[in-house]
Amino acid sequence: MDMYAAIKHGESLGADYVEIRHENLTKSIIELRDGVFHTLTERKMYGYGVRVLVNGAWGFTSTSDGLKEAVEEAYRLAQAASRAIRNKIALAEVPTVKDRVRTPMRERPGFVPLEEKIEHLRKIEKLVKKEDFVKSSVIRYEDGTGTARLLTSEGTEIEWDPDYLLQSVWLTGIDGPLRGAARSTYGSVDEGWETFEHFTPESLAENLVRKLKNQMHGVPVKRGEYPIVAGPIVVGIIAHEALGHLAEADLTMNTPFSEKIGEQIAPEFVNMSDRIVERGFGNAKYDHEGVPVRDVHIIENGVLKEIMLNREYAKKWDMEPNGHARAESYSNPPIIRMRNTVFEPGEHSFEELIEDIKFGYYLVDFRGGQAELNSSFQVGVQEGYVIENGELGAPIKDTSISGIAIEVLKNIDALGKDFDIEYGICGKGQNAFVSSGGPHMKIKKSITIGGEK
């Protein structure tokens, strides 16, 4: 049964809404661990995700074979859930879309010879291992090239190229008693293999080895509350973890943000958005419900203004859907996710941000982060420096920062005039490619930093 017939079949069973996503991707997955390509994989990923709404309840299933049976299974699942539902789920109305979206990539990664990808990883390894203290390196590369389709019973029909590439490196450093670890992740959905013309192995190796060396020779951090200046990468993670998750509508309802929409929650000079950015890893034209992606101005002039929505939660909140329903693959239902979450730049130079800090920390790069519904957030820090009497001092050992987002927002003191983003994968039950970023940011209090001292 083809996708059109499967949609009709779902309707004939009695489903109020039927949505089928199909993916047909070929992936390359390569892992180079200390000179050996232990993983050299091609993966054929092919299947359908079927979601139906029956009497106000969702049913979802996925299959690589047997679309008719999958529609029937999804219908049965939704029926079972609908018997227990009290407030029926409904979807905000959206215009139907018919479109074919081509990837903007110049060199789609699936057409790059495997030998070239292997050589790229070898080059990175050679560069990072120039220093004797780099005891071990793990370099992973993955890409996907193919097509994806979305069909709904409302008439939306979109086909796109879900091409991507993803690269990560982990270094372990040992020098006598000194130990450290540093990581880097880079991903792209808009630029293909040509992206490595900007993100060269040379710049990657130089940055990563510096982080590792600084961490191995870093001074222990004094635990407690100190003023910090965060660089664009850490600012991005604060935007993502501390605020972005609270502004995902399915979570917002259960957080302090739910009662603050329309209220001043930060100084007037603070603006934060989830939006399309140049080279953003979360960029897309439509979401996985077929809704056009638009910029969401989460904080505008310090006021909590908008949240990220899918069709179900747009209906619940009586708002317009804004294109944030995303599914990791055909085997997952779409849920509300961030894309590129950023603080907008201000007007200060870096020197102005640190000049009046007697003692604090400058935090440059992160390793992991996590949000909680009570607005507590955590961001792991893998590169940072002491600030003493308005000047940068010694590098610090790896640590973490934490705060209560709704308090931290009020304590943003100043924003830099620069802007940069980072690339990563957000886990919220499913993985999603995301970017986050912003300018340098000074936070005068309410950030706790962990440390052994």
Place this chain on the structure above:
Amino acid sequence: MNLIRYGEKFFDELEIQKIWKNEVSSSVELNQISSASSERIERTVIRGVKDGKAGIYLVDSTKDEDILKGIEKAAMIAKVNDPDPHWPGLPEAQSYRADTLEVPEQKSPEHFVNILSSVLKEVKLKDPKAMVVGGESGGAWLRTEILNSNGVSVEQNDFTSFFVLVMIGRQGAQVTPSIFDIDVSKTHEVDTKRVVDSCIKKIKVANTVKKAELREAPVLMEPFALSELLMFALFPAFNGEREVKGTSVLAGKEGESIMSKKVSIYDDPLNPNAVSHVIADDEGVATRKTSLVEHGVMRGFLWNHYWASIAGRESTGNGLRSFRTGAMSIGAHNMVVAPGTRSLEDIISDMKKGYIVSSYQGAHSSNPDTGDFAVVANPAFVVEDGEIVGSTVFMLSGNVYDIMNNVAEVSKELRSVYMGMLGKGQYPAIKFENLKIAPVSR
């Protein structure tokens, strides 16, 4: 069709693993059941080696015709690879323990919907103000088959039923951290009552918020918090690959005391109650109980076939394969931290002033190469004179080897933890002395 024989036309050695997974579940959002879903996975991983060059192919199918094409694809990939001078060959044929797990029949979606319906009613009855923000009831059936050209041939079945509840309490704009609990079982019987009672008890206390103090304090880590921290900060050091490369903090320390005598740790995949019950690892090597720490003394590492061969050791049957990438690694099946002798209730009642941690934010940002961590305890609770008097949030930082030398007491109760591939096991609660904490503003 003899797939292995066909593959031998292209390779010196060949391994085929097929997986069939069927997971059915129902979910809760905003105090009501929102959906039911199923996930059916059929996947095959082919790994072939020719002249020491390995190639891997994954396909979302278990059909012979797709596997035949996959073998040819894997052969083309292997040609591009470099020869691995250390390639030890695939595991040899071996005998396995009898698979004693009785896999229950598949249940309808209604079964899981009904479990959640009853739970929602029970929560409303016991605490009308509590909000169930998430939850899931479901069962996962897993079948795998591993064949290789050395005669390995093993098929096994596993089943896990699970029940998760996530609740919050709120007073105006003040929201408690999400309070969650979980029960997992190898039958369809999950203890929903224990999970509901545990969450409701914590929600009631969590509404009273207290600020932690900047100091060193006794901290009791509940099983889930303990497993998160150990999984990211400690267990990577028991990986045999890291022993070979000298990157593990524990390299060369077998037989030495590395933590408190009160702690014993082992991987126990053959235990009938193991969250992941397997008789063979993903390369077809027979699994076994492997002692890692015995009364504080390091007893060994976990090994898969490849790294054990390089180190001149025997594989402990801990080869794990990613069904997303085909990558082979080393990992535990069912990590167990051995129980102590006193009950959790008795340990808490003897705490004069301290903290209990249910879960951490940011355990995954710990440094596996050093054991350093800086995590946020949330939800965490304040204990005064043996009573839990409120909730709090604090930063806890240190080194995992230091704190494991600072164990005051281990509870006699073990809880099963189920956090995907990395975090399956059984853990007690452990009370530590003098941990360094810093309050997070509130």
